[in-house]
Amino acid sequence: MSAETTAGPTAMLASANDRFLSACRREPVDATPIWLMRQAGRYMPAYRALRERYDILEIIRTPELALEVTLQPMRAFDLDAAIIFADILTLLPGMGLELSFARGEGPVIHNPPRRRADIDALADAPIEESVGFTLEAIRLARGALDGRRPLIGFSGAPFTLACYALEGGSSRHYTHAKGLLFDDPVAWDTLMRRMAERVGRYLLAQAEAGAQALQIFDSWAGALSPSDYRAHALPYTRRAIEIARAAGVPILHFGTGTAGILSDIATSGADVVSVDWAIDLDRAWSQLGDLAVQGNLDPVVLLGDWPAVQARADDVLARAAGRTGHIFNLGHGVLPATPMDNVRRLVEHVHQATSRV
Ligand code: CP3
Numbered sequence: 001m002s003a004e005t006t007a008g009p010t011a012m013l014a015s016a017n018d019r020f021l022s023a024c025r026r027e028p029v030d031a032t033p034i035w036l037m038r039q040a041g042r043y044m045p046a047y048r049a050l051r052e053r054y055d056i057l058e059i060i061r062t063p064e065l066a067l068e069v070t071l072q073p074m075r076a077f078d079l080d081a082a083i084i085f086a087d088i089l090t091l092l093p094g095m096g097l098e099l100s101f102a103r104g105e106g107p108v109i110h111n112p113p114r115r116r117a118d119i120d121a122l123a124d125a126p127i128e129e130s131v132g133f134t135l136e137a138i139r140l141a142r143g144a145l146d147g148r149r150p151l152i153g154f155s156g157a158p159f160t161l162a163c164y165a166l167e168g169g170s171s172r173h174y175t176h177a178k179g180l181l182f183d184d185p186v187a188w189d190t191l192m193r194r195m196a197e198r199v200g201r202y203l204l205a206q207a208e209a210g211a212q213a214l215q216i217f218d219s220w221a222g223a224l225s226p227s228d229y230r231a232h233a234l235p236y237t238r239r240a241i242e243i244a245r246a247a248g249v250p251i252l253h254f255g256t257g258t259a260g261i262l263s264d265i266a267t268s269g270a271d272v273v274s275v276d277w278a279i280d281l282d283r284a285w286s287q288l289g290d291l292a293v294q295g296n297l298d299p300v301v302l303l304g305d306w307p308a309v310q311a312r313a314d315d316v317l318a319r320a321a322g323r324t325g326h327i328f329n330l331g332h333g334v335l336p337a338t339p340m341d342n343v344r345r346l347v348e349h350v351h352q353a354t355s356r357v
Pocket of ligand 1: 037040042051083085106
């Protein structure tokens with residue numbers, strides 16, 4: 001193992017900061033906070049080294065390994081928040097759905113519920129029993145981070161989880177998910193109610209285990225027409241957030257392709273809305289009103305030369321214009337081909353360019 005993977009938690013994060021949580025609450029900060037979706041992952045040699053020995057589900061289901069991967073980017077970069085290492089799909093096996101990750105092919109659900117009888121027969125195993133490993137990883141990570149950086153917990157949103165469940169994995173056109181929604185709205189509602197309760201309870205359990213903020217990933221929200229989104233996806237996100245609200249921690253909403261539904265997402269109950277790069281940050285913010293905003297650099301920018309990265313990061317910062325409540329992030333996750341050095345420089349640059357002390 002490299003020094004990077006063996007250094008203990010005390011080797012990192014010399015000084016504590018809670019800029020990320022302050023920005024979620026739209027309070028003034030000493031510099032704009034930055035963290036990156038998929039900040040732990042294949043672009044890091046330390047992660048790839050661990051993946052040679054364990055598959056992704058083994059890492060997620062072993063709290064000590066999930067802790068190790070959570071800390072890898074925190075040791076390498078001056079990030080303002082850690083995100084627990086897990087995956088949105090691990091919530092599905094507790095519903096009786098068999099999940100595996102085929103090498104190079106992404107996730108597979110082996111028994112997608114396609115008929116109403118399948119949906120009625122879905123299980124609802126207790127959260128502690130089905131994803132207790134992630135709750136334990138959260139407890140370990142809080143101990144290791146020792147208050148120096150906040151820890152984010154997360155879940156998939158009901159809609160995105162339903163898409164994976166019904167399609168049996170990733171999909172281009174969501175024919176099964178949309179087909180159910182269009183042809184059998186009652187069965188769709190049954191499935192989505194179950195998802196919403198489960199997502200809400202999972203988020204709440206993560207906060208109780210120590211997560212200081214919660215992000216709900218609705219990666220495919222943009223696949224629906226705005227009216228279908230409002231009628232058949234948003235109410236269930238709202239319900240999940242309502243359940244998680246009891247934890248009293250900031251809640252972030254993430255989606256892609258959301259430029260046409262931002263004013264709807266603004267009513268989800270989330271405190272922070274993450275936007276992708278297909279809309280200017282200032283224009284997005286004007287649709288979101290009184291909320292904090294996260295985003296929105298195109299992850300592909302990070303594959304290029306530093307001057308181009310800096311120019312585009314500066315454009316995002318100029319559009320945020322020093323307003324309270326901006327959290328710098330990408331519009332979607334870090335890509336595997338991203339050079340580590342660009343990530344390091346981006347984090348430093350955002351802090352330096354926005355330093356208010
Ligand atoms: O942000 C972080 O650092 C935390 C880790 C994290 C993972 N998945 C680990 C992971 C997070 C936040 C997720 C969320 C997730 N998982 C989403 C929502 C965000 C998004 O990207 O839209 C979705 C849709 C998934 C489902 C998923 N997991 C897919 C489609 C895949 C395969 C495709 C891919 O990118 O590899 C995964 C696997 C996965 N989850 C990886 C990681 C680091 C890569 C797999 C590997 O190491 O082999």
